[in-house]
Amino acid sequence: MGDSTVSKWSAGVGYGPVLSQTDLYLLNTELQLHPIMAGVSHGFHLMFNLVTGSTGGFNPNDRDRDIPFSAKDEPATLPRVQDLIIITESSPWCTVVHNERGVTMGDVCSTIWKEYTENYVTEAEFNVLPPRLQEQVKRAATHNNASGAAWNMYYNTPAPNRYKRVDWLRDKYYFDGLSKKDSYSIQRLGFKAPNIFVLNLTS
Numbered sequence: 001m002g003d004s005t006v007s008k009w010s011a012g013v014g015y016g017p018v019l020s021q022t023d024l025y026l027l028n029t030e031l032q033l034h035p036i037m038a039g040v041s042h043g044f045h046l047m048f049n050l051v052t053g054s055t056g057g058f059n060p061n062d063r064d065r066d067i068p069f070s071a072k073d074e075p076a077t078l079p080r081v082q083d084l085i086i087i088t089e090s091s092p093w094c095t096v097v098h099n100e101r102g103v104t105m106g107d108v109c110s111t112i113w114k115e116y117t118e119n120y121v122t123e124a125e126f127n128v129l130p131p132r133l134q135e136q137v138k139r140a141a142t143h144n145n146a147s148g149a150a151w152n153m154y155y156n157t158p159a160p161n162r163y164k165r166v167d168w169l170r171d172k173y174y175f176d177g178l179s180k181k182d183s184y185s186i187q188r189l190g191f192k193a194p195n196i197f198v199l200n201l202t203s
Contacts, residue, residue: 008078009034009035009071009074009075009078010074011073011074011075011104016079016080017079017080018079018080018081018082018100018101018102019079019080019081019082020081020082020083021082021083021193021195024081024193024194024195025193028194029079029194030194031077031078031079031081031194031195032077032078033076033077033178033180033197034071034074034075034076034077034078034105036057036071036074036105037076037077037105037108037177037178037197038177038178038179039176039177039178039200040177042060042061043059044057044058044059044067044071045057045058045059045060046069046175047174047175048069048109048112048113048174048175049173049174049175050112050113050116050117050166050169050173050174050175050201051117051144051166051173053109053110053113053117055069055072055109056068056069057069069105069106069109071105072104072105072106072109073104073105073106074104074105075102075103075104075105076097076103076104076105076107076108077103077195080101080102080103081102081103081195082098082099082100082102082103083096083097083098083103083195084096084097084103084108084195084197085097085189085193085195085196085197086108086112086178086196086197086198086199087184087185087188087189087196087197087198087199088198088199088200088201089184089198090168090169090172090199090201091116091165091168091169092125093115093119093165094188094189095111095112095115095199096111097111097112098111108178109175112175112199115165116164116165116166116169117164117165117166118164119164119165120162120163120164120165121137121162121163121164121165121167121168125168126163133170136170137163137167137168137170138163138167139170140163140166140167140168140169140170140171141163141164141167144164144166144167144173169201171203172201172202172203173201173203174201174202174203175199175200175201176200176201176202177200178197178198178199178200179197179198179200180196180197180198181198182196184198185198
């Protein structure tokens with residue numbers, strides 16, 4: 001039992017109940033975020049690209065070597081929860097990550113990636129942006145389509161003047177950890193909850 005700190009985040013179902021949204025409100029339980037999700041893991045820094053969906057990482061003490069994201073099946077939080085609500089100061093959208101058996105770190109990455117690459121910015125949303133930022137979104141779309149050209153060739157050719165949510169992020173499309181910001185949650189959603197986290201992004 002000496003390795004309890006090592007196994008605390010292990011993948012699997014034998015770690016207490018998975019809390020529903022109702023359970024969270026009734027218990028008012030604070031959630032502990034996985035160190036990799038919080039960006040504070042000493043042995044692994046997650047490199048998650050929202051344009052391509054690729055995940056990997058490196059050891060901050062040995063940056064020359066890429067490491068696979070082998071911990072993706074580990075729970076994103078303890079206690080485990082069925083839903084995580086993710087907002088970001090970089091965009092107006094809210095992402096809900098759902099898994100009946102408990103949200104994993106892999107669920108977080110795949111759901112965010114799909115949310116930002118499979119959904120388009122509406123005309124009304126685009127028109128809210130000042131002209132300078134509209135131009136930056138257009139440039140980002142050109143860049144992102146070029147970098148995902150092989151992928152796009154098989155799946156979808158972008159329609160003219162249509163931009164994906166990932167284009168809205170412009171050059172900040174790398175995951176830089178999740179954090180708790182209750183004041184921002186209230187400002188954005190009108191309420192706070194233990195399972196609302198803010199996505200930080202970097203270029």
